[in-house]
Amino acid sequence: MTRTVEFGIFMPVASNGFLFSKHAPHYHPTFDQHRRIALLAEKIGIDYLFWMGKWKGFGGETGFWEQSLEPMTLVSGIAAVTTRIRLLATINPLLFHPTVAAKMITTIHEVSNGRFGINVVTGNTLDEVEQMGVVPEGYSEYRYGYADEWMEVLYRLWSEQQVSFDGRFFHLSNCVSDPKPRQDSAPSHRERRNLG
């Protein structure tokens, strides 16, 4: 079987992209810049665009990442102006209840006509979530357990009419989430993809 390789662009969602040099361009992220990158990337056959999420910058003389746009809401706008390229945005389970996330993802999936996917992170550095006061006691010990349970709630909301769930972190009673993601592209962790 022919081997395939995909190309993506790691989008400059925070100030100065990924460079902290006085001799590199200094800029803050804008929708117009992301739209231009997205349209050009789509035109030349880039397969996907990928946005990290960042809630606190690192400063310095160059103001590295001092401004950032929120990737889920940004990608919704990009979804509306593109037609083919796949879109991947970062989401941190700690910051979005799975019921909210399930509907946000379904919505962007709808806007993008099934081109959307999420990048699940449990936190790049703790600073950015600690500033919000949302880090539970002992979180660093069970961050992936938390993300696992969050994913399980997502899958169930996307596949069941009503979800009652009594987990370690989440408690849902007869919780609904409609519509379900489009059936022609329903997300599922059980889906197996032939990678060639």
Added chain:
Amino acid sequence: MSAGTSDEGLNFAARHSELIFIGNRPQLIAKVKQLAAEAGRSIKVSTNLFIVARKTDAEAESEYALIQEGVDMDALNNVRSSFNRDNRASTPARTAYLREPAPVGFGMGAPMVGSPATVARKIVRLIVDLGFDGVQFTFVDYVRDLDMFSRNVAPILSQMLSAEGIAVNLNRTLGEVPRHAEEVGQQI
């Protein structure tokens, strides 16, 4: 998709992700694919690459040297101390490159510096020798450099990969049906 290099991160990806980003640690490719196979799944592995493609090798190298010369040490130290504070099991591996003498940024990926042909050759070598399934590009000036990349690097790169028996969508013109159109829309 997810990103991670700790055992927990790799296991999480093996259970849930179609794509994992592992940075500059190709030794993890086989490991995460094995974990995914054990979970009855398959997974693609990608990395970031920082593209500095200019007319000649010399021009690209001198631009890269200039960027290195201007490294913002305060920003670099702030990134370092933030990760050191975190002190997770994966911290030493994740921050190894931050201890190099002059990293020019954070998250930009391995530098691919040179003429269009040089850059294309470096990317091909990385894909063929190390076995990555995907590459995410970063640039100095995204709009300008992506345009230059599309004109100068993409045609050579897609040709070289084709010669290696590797199929890509890159460099196809808008309007052509993507090679894997049936897969588009199966993400998440």
